[in-house]
Each structure stands twice: as C-alpha cells, then as structure tokens.
Amino acid sequence: MTDHDSSLPNHSLLGRRGLIGATASLLAAPAALAQSAPPAAPGAATPPQSAVIDVNRARTAPIPVALPNFATDNAVLADMAAQITSVITNDLARSGLFRVIAQQAYIGNDTGAIPNFGNWSAIGAQALVTGKLMDAGNGQLRVEFRLWDVLPQTQIQGTAYTTNGANWRRISHIIADVIYERLLGEKGYFDTRIVYVADSGPLLRRVKRLAIMDQDGANNRFLTDGSWMVLTPRFHPTRDEITFMSYSGNRPRVYTFNLGTGRQAVLGDFVGMTFAPRFHPNGDSIIMSVTDGGGSDIITVDLASRRRTQLTNSGAIDTSPCYSPDGSQICFESDRGGDQQIYTMDASGGNVKRISFGEGRYGTPVWSPRGDLIAFTKIGGGGFSIGVMQPDGSNERILSEAFDIEGPTWAPNGRVLAFWRQTPAADRHGSGYSERIVSIDITGFNERVIDTPTDASDPDWSPLNT
Amino acid sequence: MNIKILGALAAVALLAACSHEAPPVSNSVSSGMGTQTTTPSGPVPGSEEDLVANVGDRVFYAFDKSALTDEGKATLDRQAAWLAKYPQVSIQVAGNCDDRGTEEYNLALGNRRAVAAKDYLVAKGVAAARMTTISYGKDKPTAVGDNEQAWAQNRNAISSVK
Numbered sequence: 001m002t003d004h005d006s007s008l009p010n011h012s013l014l015g016r017r018g019l020i021g022a023t024a025s026l027l028a029a030p031a032a033l034a035q036s037a038p039p040a041a042p043g044a045a046t047p048p049q050s051a052v053i054d055v056n057r058a059r060t061a062p063i064p065v066a067l068p069n070f071a072t073d074n075a076v077l078a079d080m081a082a083q084i085t086s087v088i089t090n091d092l093a094r095s096g097l098f099r100v101i102a103q104q105a106y107i108g109n110d111t112g113a114i115p116n117f118g119n120w121s122a123i124g125a126q127a128l129v130t131g132k133l134m135d136a137g138n139g140q141l142r143v144e145f146r147l148w149d150v151l152p153q154t155q156i157q158g159t160a161y162t163t164n165g166a167n168w169r170r171i172s173h174i175i176a177d178v179i180y181e182r183l184l185g186e187k188g189y190f191d192t193r194i195v196y197v198a199d200s201g202p203l204l205r206r207v208k209r210l211a212i213m214d215q216d217g218a219n220n221r222f223l224t225d226g227s228w229m230v231l232t233p234r235f236h237p238t239r240d241e242i243t244f245m246s247y248s249g250n251r252p253r254v255y256t257f258n259l260g261t262g263r264q265a266v267l268g269d270f271v272g273m274t275f276a277p278r279f280h281p282n283g284d285s286i287i288m289s290v291t292d293g294g295g296s297d298i299i300t301v302d303l304a305s306r307r308r309t310q311l312t313n314s315g316a317i318d319t320s321p322c323y324s325p326d327g328s329q330i331c332f333e334s335d336r337g338g339d340q341q342i343y344t345m346d347a348s349g350g351n352v353k354r355i356s357f358g359e360g361r362y363g364t365p366v367w368s369p370r371g372d373l374i375a376f377t378k379i380g381g382g383g384f385s386i387g388v389m390q391p392d393g394s395n396e397r398i399l400s401e402a403f404d405i406e407g408p409t410w411a412p413n414g415r416v417l418a419f420w421r422q423t424p425a426a427d428r429h430g431s432g433y434s435e436r437i438v439s440i441d442i443t444g445f446n447e448r449v450i451d452t453p454t455d456a457s458d459p460d461w462s463p464l465n466t
Numbered sequence: 467m468n469i470k471i472l473g474a475l476a477a478v479a480l481l482a483a484c485s486h487e488a489p490p491v492s493n494s495v496s497s498g499m500g501t502q503t504t505t506p507s508g509p510v511p512g513s514e515e516d517l518v519a520n521v522g523d524r525v526f527y528a529f530d531k532s533a534l535t536d537e538g539k540a541t542l543d544r545q546a547a548w549l550a551k552y553p554q555v556s557i558q559v560a561g562n563c564d565d566r567g568t569e570e571y572n573l574a575l576g577n578r579r580a581v582a583a584k585d586y587l588v589a590k591g592v593a594a595a596r597m598t599t600i601s602y603g604k605d606k607p608t609a610v611g612d613n614e615q616a617w618a619q620n621r622n623a624i625s626s627v628k
Binding site for chain 2: 407429
C-alpha cells in the first residue's frame with residue numbers, strides 16, 4: 001500500500017490479520033516531522049522525557065496518555081469512533097501502567113496532520129494517541145491510528161487497519177496492544193479472551209455453564225446450557241479450542257471443545273474419573289489427572305494417536321499439572337508428603353522435587369508464559385491467598401489474600417494474573433455469597449474485578465491473537 | 467435430580483434430630499419393613515427414602531481426611547446389612563468436600579472419600595459391581611454457610627439408590 005513506510009519495522013500485528021480478516025499497514029510520519037522514533041528497545045537508553053519507558057517504571061509512575069476521540073468525517077461512524085476510543089482508554093487505564101488524561105482537560109481541537117504538541121505537553125501528556133475512522137466501502141472500515149511521543153515531538157507508530165466493521169472492538173484492543181508494546185517494550189494482552197465457569201442459581205442447586213468473554217468483560221457468551229456441571233476450562237495454545245471437565249451423563253470426564261465448530265469430544269475412555277486437564281504448550285497433547293482407586297495419577301494423552309503415558313503413580317493425590325512454557329518441565333500438586341504441596345518434575349516424570357515449603361497447603365500451580373514464575377493458591381491461617389514463586393520455590397511473594405481466592409491464570413505477557421474470589425455466605429440461605437473474577441498485576445497492585453453477567457469462577461486467560 | 471433433592475431434605479431432618487450421624491434404626495421401623503401394608507405413608511422398603519430414613523445415607527469426614535470414623539463405620543455397617551437385604555439394589559457413592567480447598571484437589575479428595583466408603587462396604591460383603599463412585603469435589607454442597615457446622619456437613623460420602 002502507498003502509505004507503507006519500509007523504514008519502520010514490521011511487528012507482530014501482521015500475524016493477526018488472517019484471524020479477523022483485517023489488513024494492517026504502517027503509516028509514515030508526516031513529512032514535516034524530521035523522523036520517526038526508533039522502536040522501543042528494552043534496556044537501551046531512551047531519549048530524555050520520552051514516553052517510552054519500561055514496565056517497572058510505569059508501575060511507579062503510570063505514563064500520562066492523551067486519547068482524544070478518533071476523528072471521522074462520516075456522521076454515521078461518530079458513535080463508533082467514540083466507542084473505539086473508549087475501549088482503548090479502558091484497556092490502558094485498567095492495566096495500571098497508563099494514566100489516561102480526562103478529555104475535559106484537552107486544549108483546543110487538534111485536527112491537523114501534525115498535533116499541536118504544545119497543547120498536549122501543557123496538560124502533562126507524554127504520549128498522544130490520535131485516530132481516524134473511514135468507511136472503506138462494502139461494509140469495510142478503515143481505522144488509522146498514530147502514537148506520538150509528545151516531548152520529543154515524534155511519531156512512534158502509525159498503522160491503518162482495514163477490516164469488517166463488526167471487528168471494531170477487536171481492532172481497538174489490537175491498537176491498545178500496540179500502544180502498550182511500543183511504550184513499554186513488551187507485548188500487551190488486550191486482544192485476548194477469558195474462558196470461565198458461569199455460576200448461577202441457589203447455592204444448593206448451582207448451575208454451572210462454560211462462558212467466554214473478552215478480557216475486558218465484553219462479548220460475553222455462554223458455551224454450554226447448564227444441563228450438566230462443567231469445570232476447569234483451559235485454552236488451547238493456538239487453536240480456537242478448549243479442554244474442560246463435564247459431568248455429562250453423570251460421568252465426570254475430560255472433553256475437548258472446538259469453539260469454531262461447536263464440536264465436543266470426550267478424551268478417551270477411562271475406568272476412573274479424568275479431571276484437571278491442560279494442553280501441552282505445543283497443543284499436541286493434554287496432561288490431566290485420572291483416578292486410580294483412592295489416588296489420582298498424572299497422565300498425558302496424545303491428541304492424534306490417543307496414546308497415553310502415565311507420569312506419576314504415587315497412590316496419593318497428584319493433580320493440577322501444568323507445563324513450563326518450553327514443555328520441558330511440569331509443575332503439579334500432590335499430597336504424597338502428607339498434605340497438598342507443589343512439586344516439579346521433568347516432562348518424562350522423572351526428577352520430582354517439592355518446591356513449596358511455606359506454612360500451609362499449596363495448590364493450583366501455573367507456570368508463567370515467561371517461564372520465570374509459578375503462580376499458586378496457598379491455604380493457611382484461616383484464609384486463602386494468591387502468590388508467585390520462582391520455579392525452584394524461592395522468592396515466594398503473596399499478591400492477594402482473602403477468605404477464599406484461588407485458581408490463578410496468567411495473561412499471555414506474564415505481567416498480570418486473573419483468579420477468582422468468593423465472598424462467604426453469611427447465613428444458611430447463602431446471602432452475601434458471590435464469586436467474581438479478579439485481575440491483579442504480579443507485583444500485587446491494581447486489583448480489579450472483571451464484570452460478568454453472572455457469578456464467575458475458574459478463569460483461564462487465552463494466548464494473544466486467538 | 468429428585469434423588470439429590472430428597473437427600474438434601476433428609477439431611478436437614480437428620481440435623482434437627484442429632485448432630486452429624488443418622489439415628490440408629492429403631493426396632494419398630496425394621497420390623498415393619500417386611501409387611502409394608504400397616505403404615506399408610508412409610509418409605510418403600512429398599513427405596514432411596516428407606517435408605518435415607520431408616521439406614522443413614524451418608525458418612526462424614528474430618529477436614530482434608532478420608533479416614534472413616536467409628537460413627538461412619540456404624541452407618542456403613544447398616545448400609546451393608548440393608549444392601550444384603552435388597553440384593554437387587556445398586557448404589558452410587560458420591561464423595562464431597564467443604565469449600566476450604568481448591569477445586570481440582572477437592573475433586574480428587576471427594577473421590578478418595580467415596581472410594582473409602584465403597585471399599586468398606588466391599589469388605590463387609592457388598593459386591594463391588596453393585597456400587598459406583600463419583601466425586602463432586604466442593605461443587606455439590608448439602609449445607610450452606612461458611613462456618614464449621616456447614617463445612618462438617620459437606621465433608622461426606624453419600625450413598626444413593628441408582
């Protein structure tokens with residue numbers, strides 16, 4: 001396309017094209033500007049006063065961003081332009097790493113090709129996001145956006161997307177991810193979804209349905225009708241597919257569920273109950289527990305050949321297995337030592353090591369997508385907590401404590417966790433009881449509830465670009 | 467579904483009568499079982515209601531444990547005798563947990579509790595083929611409330627007629 005500037009680097013956006021049928025092209029900086037800013041390079045020196053910083057600095061001092069409503073010459077698109085701006089604003093603000101300056105503070109109406117940087121620096125903005133919406137014909141929408149570094153007065157990024165108008169929300173999240181990545185030097189997590197268990201009905205006859213939503217709570221959709229209890233949905237690393245446990249036919253077993261076709265399939269015929277499934281990071285197999293008498297073993301099932309491999313056989317409860325992102329190791333929980341604790345082992349089942357040694361019980365280990373941490377639920381001292389530790393068990397940190405919180409899941413960039421929080425039932429009718437999905441930065445700040453139409457539990461955060 | 471609701475209602479009735487365990491079967495009820503015509507609205511012998519009202523359908527466990535208590539063994543002894551009397555009856559033994567544990571661990575713990583109860587019944591002569599086990603983890607509580615009394619009720623293995 002004519003507005004492609006080959007001097008600017010390509011980035012991961014292009015990988016998303018096929019999935020939503022959008023094309024992305026880079027927009028050159030206006031000729032009047034000397035040159036575009038270089039891409040963010042983590043660790044490298046950045047220009048003084050640049051909006052480009054890193055996550056650690058942004059936690060202490062969120063980047064002040066101005067985000068005026070995207071412009072449009074087409075009155076029909078005005079509402080959508082405002083909504084796109086609102087979705088991007090919400091993503092950035094909820095991350096806790098950006099401070100989006102309220103639109104009432106903005107000075108003047110910036111309509112030229114080059115922003116009036118003085119007006120933006122005057123209100124304290126370090127980054128500026130501008131955008132334009134156009135009808136591209138045939139139901140197609142063209143969304144242009146530019147990210148500006150206000151003090152050095154440079155364009156950091158310019159991209160135009162052409163896509164079906166129905167994708168406007170997704171394009172908004174993609175733009176927010178670009179802003180996150182260019183200003184912080186790391187991938188974002190906004191163009192993602194969360195699959196979870198939607199809970200409704202009285203506590204003694206709870207209805208549990210699978211549901212899926214965007215990470216900001218929008219586009220909620222129920223995936224099952226509630227006729228059978230369902231638990232523990234987990235995303236496939238690349239396909240539009242989940243694995244989960246269903247009590248269908250009063251036989252609790254692990255299933256796969258292709259969200260594109262709606263096809264559900266039971267994962268093999270076992271004498272015992274199968275549960276606690278997760279995909280291998282390469283997507284080719286599922287690791288899970290199967291009961292054997294009173295114990296529970298960890299096994300893998302290859303999805304193509306259906307070949308089973310047994311990894312543990314302790315006679316104890318071995319469950320909640322999760323691979324390291326490179327697939328070489330597995331963390332899991334076991335009560336083989338007397339109570340519930342976290343262990344790691346090689347992918348072949350050898351070299352088993354206990355890694356949790358604090359006071360209390362530990363469960364639900366989940367390996368970070370970055371490989372550097374394992375998130376867990378800890379039970380002790382009358383309450384539950386969510387924490388992280390290094391894969392060798394060192395440097396345990398508790399991020400959040402409550403009467404009952406559990407089940408952490410990682411945002412794909414390894415910077416944010418989601419989990420669920422249950423508030424207690426005050427009386428025998430269950431009043432006061434609720435279950436909510438909550439997200440939190442891995443330093444323990446910025447804890448936020450994600451709005452759901454029903455009570456919600458056991459979230460799993462999707463990879464980016466699915 | 468009906469079975470589940472009946473079980474829950476019965477549990478409430480039992481709670482009113484005593485602390486945790488089912489009351490012992492009284493002689494008058496046992497002797498009345500054989501005839502079933504004299505009482506206008508008693509449970510049908512060999513039925514789910516009969517099991518709940520006259521035998522005791524559930525045993526309870528300590529926190530994070532699956533060892534049977536003496537009371538639990540007494541209840542299972544009565545279940546074994548009752549199953550011997552009605553050889554056509556098959557049962558499901560469902561293991562449950564309080565919600566002071568994590569989801570997947572509790573699925574495994576509920577299974578261990580159900581298997582502990584089933585194994586005891588097998589040892590008392592009930593054919594293993596007449597019993598299935600299932601675990602609902604912490605997801606099918608019979609008592610509401612976040613207190614020790616409710617939690618104690620929810621740590622159980624419940625037998626029901628299939």
